Amino acid sequence: MGQMKKAIYAGTFDLFTNGHLEIVNRSLEIFDEMILVVASSEAKKTMFSMEHRVSMLNNLFENSPKVCVDSWNGLIVDYAREKKVTTVVRGLRPTGDFENEFQMASMNRQLFPQMETIFLMTSNEVYYISSGLVKEIWSRGGDISKFVPGVILNYISKSSGGNDESKC
Numbered sequence: 001m002g003q004m005k006k007a008i009y010a011g012t013f014d015l016f017t018n019g020h021l022e023i024v025n026r027s028l029e030i031f032d033e034m035i036l037v038v039a040s041s042e043a044k045k046t047m048f049s050m051e052h053r054v055s056m057l058n059n060l061f062e063n064s065p066k067v068c069v070d071s072w073n074g075l076i077v078d079y080a081r082e083k084k085v086t087t088v089v090r091g092l093r094p095t096g097d098f099e100n101e102f103q104m105a106s107m108n109r110q111l112f113p114q115m116e117t118i119f120l121m122t123s124n125e126v127y128y129i130s131s132g133l134v135k136e137i138w139s140r141g142g143d144i145s146k147f148v149p150g151v152i153l154n155y156i157s158k159s160s161g162g163n164d165e166s167k168c
Contacts, residue, residue, distance in 0.1 A: 010037035
């Protein structure tokens, strides 16, 4: 029997959106197992702690034996080396993602020559969704139910306590 094909899908996942979910589901058609790596980012101010993001994803994928959720504070190439996984999946939107993703994949390849990056283009139904926009809508009291999986919406609704009301 051949070796299982595993891939890593890494991101801050703050918030995990339907766009992210689409990439995971499509990846599972190609790979036997997906490791979702919740990453820290110096550049991004996250709404939820790493522990909360891991917990949300564990809840979302609790009935998906082909999805494993982990966290990592270092370079993704070091994580991949440690776990002996040589494929990283990245989603591409038609919103300027390509240049940054190409640069990151090229740098990863320099640091870990065995690493391959697979790009999946998002579908028409979700290409416009970004975590940043969804967080902005949520912070202003907007309805984000079309943009995030129900488990994630339930989780953030319970943990945030809702938006503050004005006293005016």
